[in-house]
Amino acid sequence: MVDIDGTLIGREGSLSTENREALAKVADSGMKVSLSTGRVPQSCISVISQLSLDNYHIFCDGALVRNPAQDKEVYVKPLSKTIVRQAVEFASANGIYLELYSATRYFAEQETWATEIRRQFFGLEPTIVDLTKIWNKERIIKGGLTLSSPEEVARAESFCLLVLVVALSWLQVAKELWALYLFAVIYGFAHGGFFALMSPLVADLFGMKSHGAIFGTILFIGQTGGAIGSVLTGRIFDVTHSYQLAFLILVIASGMGLILSTLLKPIRAKEKTPS
Numbered sequence: 001m002v003d004i005d006g007t008l009i010g011r012e013g014s015l016s017t018e019n020r021e022a023l024a025k026v027a028d029s030g031m032k033v034s035l036s037t038g039r040v041p042q043s044c045i046s047v048i049s050q051l052s053l054d055n056y057h058i059f060c061d062g063a064l065v066r067n068p069a070q071d072k073e074v075y076v077k078p079l080s081k082t083i084v085r086q087a088v089e090f091a092s093a094n095g096i097y098l099e100l101y102s103a104t105r106y107f108a109e110q111e112t113w114a115t116e117i118r119r120q121f122f123g124l125e126p127t128i129v130d131l132t133k134i135w136n137k138e139r140i141i142k143g144g145l146t147l148s149s150p151e152e153v154a155r156a157e158s159f160c161l162l163v164l165v166v167a168l169s170w171l172q173v174a175k176e177l178w179a180l181y182l183f184a185v186i187y188g189f190a191h192g193g194f195f196a197l198m199s200p201l202v203a204d205l206f207g208m209k210s211h212g213a214i215f216g217t218i219l220f221i222g223q224t225g226g227a228i229g230s231v232l233t234g235r236i237f238d239v240t241h242s243y244q245l246a247f248l249i250l251v252i253a254s255g256m257g258l259i260l261s262t263l264l265k266p267i268r269a270k271e272k273t274p275s
Helices: 017-028 041-050 081-094 113-122 150-170 177-206 211-240 244-261
Strands: 057-059 064-067 072-076 097-101 106-108 142-146
Touching (some): 041 057, 041 113, 081 097, 081 142, 097 113, 113 177, 150 244, 177 211
Antiparallel strands (some): 057 064, 064 072
């Protein structure tokens, strides 16, 4: 049993020679190789084909166990039609972009930046349809919400950074335990939203060709900063006997990040001039 993203497929976005050879040895030994992934079956066809896997695989975070090559399934836990209907109605009433997946199809109401990412990165071709017309006809296994445009992604990212600055600023005056709890709630909201939006923001700014490499580099730099920051913060406390200066540095750094994020512009391919 093996995962796909981050295991078989690294930040370069393709199967490595080492992984191919390792799985070939496993198969030659007589053992069966199965995938276990959060992806839907349609987005795994290329991986299954490249590795010549003729077996049952776990998809949709465990909601579906299926053999795409033989078009057979042994387990499925679809979403209830009531939940799907409520999700579709809520998304429609609030202008939220909703995607739905069956065992074999990917449904969207319109072509957006998100459908283009699914097409380029996962090989998913959307079925454009009015979701209010299919919720009771299709067996929906998975759904997803996303922002409807790159501009909304950028605004949401800036908002999360702003909330992060507010949370860290709050630590400058927090003296009671309840104030620390309030910081944790606000910071958790900003931190979670920031990282959820990072991948689509990178895709919009730099495209999908090197998405894995760029996104991986950003995460590596973030982890490096976290490692250095903890040591630096400890040193500041040893010298000043307070974390106040460390929190102030974080506020300034976050504020600079917020300002710089507003200056980011998508990189567009240069148009060829006629000769």
